[in-house]
Amino acid sequence: MSTVMDVQAVYTLIDSLKSDGYEVVGPRLRDKALGYVAGTNGSDLPAGLGDDQSPGNYRTRDRGDGALFGFRSSPQSWRRWIFPPNAEVWSARRDNDSFVVDTSAPDSMKVAVIGARACDVAALTIQDKVFLDGQFQDPAYKARRENLLIVAVNCSLDADSNTCFCASMGTGPRVQAGHDIALTEIIEGDKHYFVADAQTDEGSRILEGISGAPAGTDEVAAADSAISNVADSMGRKVDADGLPELMNESYESPRWTVVGERCLSCTSCTMVCPTCFCTNIEDSGDLNGVATRTRSWDSCFTLRHSHIHGGAIRNTNKARYRQWAIHKMGTWQEQFGTSGCVGCGRCITWCPSGIDITEEVTAIREEA
Amino acid sequence: MSEAAAKPTLAVWKFSSCDGCQLSILDLEEELLDIVGAVEIAYFPEMTRAVVKGPYDVSLVEGSVTTPEEAERIAEIRENSKILITLGACAVAGGIQALRNFDGADAHAWVPTVYAHPEYISTLSTSTAISDHIDIQGSVQGCPPNKYHLLELIGSLVWGRTPNLPTHSQCLDCKVKGNVCVLVAHGTPCLGPVTRAGCGSVCPSYHRGCYGCHGPAETPNMDALTTRWRSLGVAEDDIVRGRRMFYAWDPGFVGPGEEHHKQPAAETTRGQGSI
Ligand code: SF4
Numbered sequence: 111m112s113t114v115m116d117v118q119a120v121y122t123l124i125d126s127l128k129s130d131g132y133e134v135v136g137p138r139l140r141d142k143a144l145g146y147v148a149g150t151n152g153s154d155l156p157a158g159l160g161d162d163q164s165p166g167n168y169r170t171r172d173r174g175d176g177a178l179f180g181f182r183s184s185p186q187s188w189r190r191w192i193f194p195p196n197a198e199v200w201s202a203r204r205d206n207d208s209f210v211v212d213t214s215a216p217d218s219m220k221v222a223v224i225g226a227r228a229c230d231v232a233a234l235t236i237q238d239k240v241f242l243d244g245q246f247q248d249p250a251y252k253a254r255r256e257n258l259l260i261v262a263v264n265c266s267l268d269a270d271s272n273t274c275f276c277a278s279m280g281t282g283p284r285v286q287a288g289h290d291i292a293l294t295e296i297i298e299g300d301k302h303y304f305v306a307d308a309q310t311d312e313g314s315r316i317l318e319g320i321s322g323a324p325a326g327t328d329e330v331a332a333a334d335s336a337i338s339n340v341a342d343s344m345g346r347k348v349d350a351d352g353l354p355e356l357m358n359e360s361y362e363s364p365r366w367t368v369v370g371e372r373c374l375s376c377t378s379c380t381m382v383c384p385t386c387f388c389t390n391i392e393d394s395g396d397l398n399g400v401a402t403r404t405r406s407w408d409s410c411f412t413l414r415h416s417h418i419h420g421g422a423i424r425n426t427n428k429a430r431y432r433q434w435a436i437h438k439m440g441t442w443q444e445q446f447g448t449s450g451c452v453g454c455g456r457c458i459t460w461c462p463s464g465i466d467i468t469e470e471v472t473a474i475r476e477e478a
Numbered sequence: 479m480s481e482a483a484a485k486p487t488l489a490v491w492k493f494s495s496c497d498g499c500q501l502s503i504l505d506l507e508e509e510l511l512d513i514v515g516a517v518e519i520a521y522f523p524e525m526t527r528a529v530v531k532g533p534y535d536v537s538l539v540e541g542s543v544t545t546p547e548e549a550e551r552i553a554e555i556r557e558n559s560k561i562l563i564t565l566g567a568c569a570v571a572g573g574i575q576a577l578r579n580f581d582g583a584d585a586h587a588w589v590p591t592v593y594a595h596p597e598y599i600s601t602l603s604t605s606t607a608i609s610d611h612i613d614i615q616g617s618v619q620g621c622p623p624n625k626y627h628l629l630e631l632i633g634s635l636v637w638g639r640t641p642n643l644p645t646h647s648q649c650l651d652c653k654v655k656g657n658v659c660v661l662v663a664h665g666t667p668c669l670g671p672v673t674r675a676g677c678g679s680v681c682p683s684y685h686r687g688c689y690g691c692h693g694p695a696e697t698p699n700m701d702a703l704t705t706r707w708r709s710l711g712v713a714e715d716d717i718v719r720g721r722r723m724f725y726a727w728d729p730g731f732v733g734p735g736e737e738h739h740k741q742p743a744a745e746t747t748r749g750q751g752s753i
């Protein structure tokens with residue numbers, strides 16, 4: 111059953127998460143962008159701020175309507191709270207003629223993300239397949255994942271979704287699974303309210319403590335139609351029909367040469383992507399004989415990513431862009447049973463060269 | 479390394495440079511005692527007057543070659559060093575003083591405008607990388623290098639392993655740090671996409687564009703970045719100035735349509751870059 115909440119109730123929701131011991135990660139204006147930051151208070155939410163995004167460009171703007179969640183994809187996903195960019199795996203130190211290995215227990219901090227979009231929640235379920243579903247589980251990821259609470263927000267406010275294409279990838283704009291609570295923000299004239307739905311027991315428990323009235327049919331209908339409106343006006347589209355096959359057969363496409371000339375191999379697209387999972391393992395030792403193994407975010411746009419005996423095998427930007435795009439849109443399917451792309455559009459907005467994956471995929475389809 | 483074995487000897491040499499690389503070693507204040515515990519400082523006038531005669535196990539070289547005397551001296555140091563590593567933009571790429579290498583520049587014509595007694599000045603018409611003159615075993619990049627990279631280098635030499643020194647683009651570290659991209663979100667020209675990581679993304683963290691002080695990343699695409707700078711409205715001569723800074727003479731920072739200008743004076747081949 112849906113509940114209707116006002117703006118004040120959203121602030122109360124944040125306070126109650128904090129008093130339940132959650133570290134709240136929410137949207138905030140920082141460095142002229144609306145990104146996710148830990149330690150969120152209700153007053154940090156970017157009321158009335160929106161954004162404009164296009165390939166290689168991002169600007170905030172005043173919406174003039176007081177919306178709390180009136181912005182699109184954030185500069186980076188919140189994967190860093192579950193899959194941190196740098197983590198010590200273990201360290202070892204000398205002990206007379208032997209050595210001692212130290213491993214730290216996975217941290218068990220409770221994190222609540224507020225404002226998560228459908229694409230990002232879908233991305234999390236994709237990362238779950240990578241880190242939890244295979245032969246081996248990642249204990250640190252598992253510990254953080256079990257302590258994660260998601261207050262998702264359906265995209266309902268921006269008719270032109272700029273660089274997003276979640277509707278094409280079947281992940282949004284309505285959040286589907288993996289969240290605890292979903293909010294839909296509605297602004298109609300003087301009315302400003304949220305339709306809230308609990309998805310899990312923990313979500314219900316939290317919502318029970320927040321004042322709200324049962325949602326009427328009008329309010330539920332307003333939420334549904336706002337979300338459909340966003341779905342119908344996505345800024346970008348990808349024809350996902352037979353996409354993995356198309357990508358798998360695209361190896362010789364001349365398009366890779368064209369895009370390879372524009373690509374900087376800067377790694378930004380893979381760093382902002384909510385599904386990328388590649389890491390580099392580095393061993394180092396200090397002068398006192400303490401050795402440390404660290405795991406850090408890596409990218410298929412670095413040379414070391416394809417370094418095997420004798421050197422790197424993907425030496426050109428073309429080869430690396432092709433690897434990235436084919437993995438995202440093609441081979442991921444074979445590997446994990448889903449697409450590697452949820453259509454959040456971040457790789458498009460945050461590419462310093464303004465390369466647009468939807469344009470590349472369309473060009474490859476036209477050439478095929 | 480067993481306790482009883484003699485400590486490896488380390489020598490630090492200066493060529494045409496500002497001493498910043500050597501100061502980065504001295505900036506390792508908390509680690510200096512560990513360093514002198516692990517290696518014998520055999521020659522490092524910026525740190526100590528005590529000098530141990532060569533040959534040396536490891537030589538670290540700061541600065542570029544800009545005088546005939548330096549061209550001879552680097553050959554002697556090479557003869558006296560088992561491992562020779564270059565430090566910093568000057569040693570690796572000729573430094574900012576390599577602006578004299580570009581077409582239209584004439585170092586000999588500048589001398590009287592700078593020095594009261596130009597007759598005492600003997601200079602080459604180019605500023606060249608150490609690896610243009612001798613073979614090297616590796617380098618640590620940056621103007622100046624990150625002091626922890628220097629510590630990592632010394633540690634790796636002591637333990638006989640490959641140092642972990644980044645070669646990827648600045649953008650990776652920027653994202654890891656959680657910075658908002660100044661190029662995309664502010665329209666600020668940034669050299670980060672073609673610049674090697676290692677400084678900790680200092681400039682973008684303070685809302686400035688990257689100035690490229692860590693040199694070119696492993697596979698820089700200056701043509702594509704130049705296209706982007708043009709679309710931000712940066713004037714052509716500012717684009718040229720932007721890339722002709724600390725690593726002006728590095729082939730990785732050559733702009734679209736530019737040759738790598740005139741060849742450096744020395745005819746030896748370039749070293750391999752990083753170890
Ligand atoms: S590939 Fe691009 S659009 Fe797709 S999920 Fe990753 S960042 Fe988002």
Ligand code: SF4
Pocket residue numbers: 380385386387388408409410411433434435437438
């Ligand atoms: S290979 Fe590239 S595209 Fe695939 S997960 Fe790794 S970084 Fe992302």
Ligand code: SF4
Pocket residue numbers: 372373374375376377378379380411431457460461462463464465
């Ligand atoms: S596609 Fe864009 S963001 Fe990705 S590596 Fe190339 S230039 Fe960087």
Ligand code: SF4
Pocket residue numbers: 376378462648649650652653657658659660661662668669670671679682687688
């Ligand atoms: S600010 Fe510069 S270095 Fe950082 S991500 Fe943007 S382009 Fe790259």
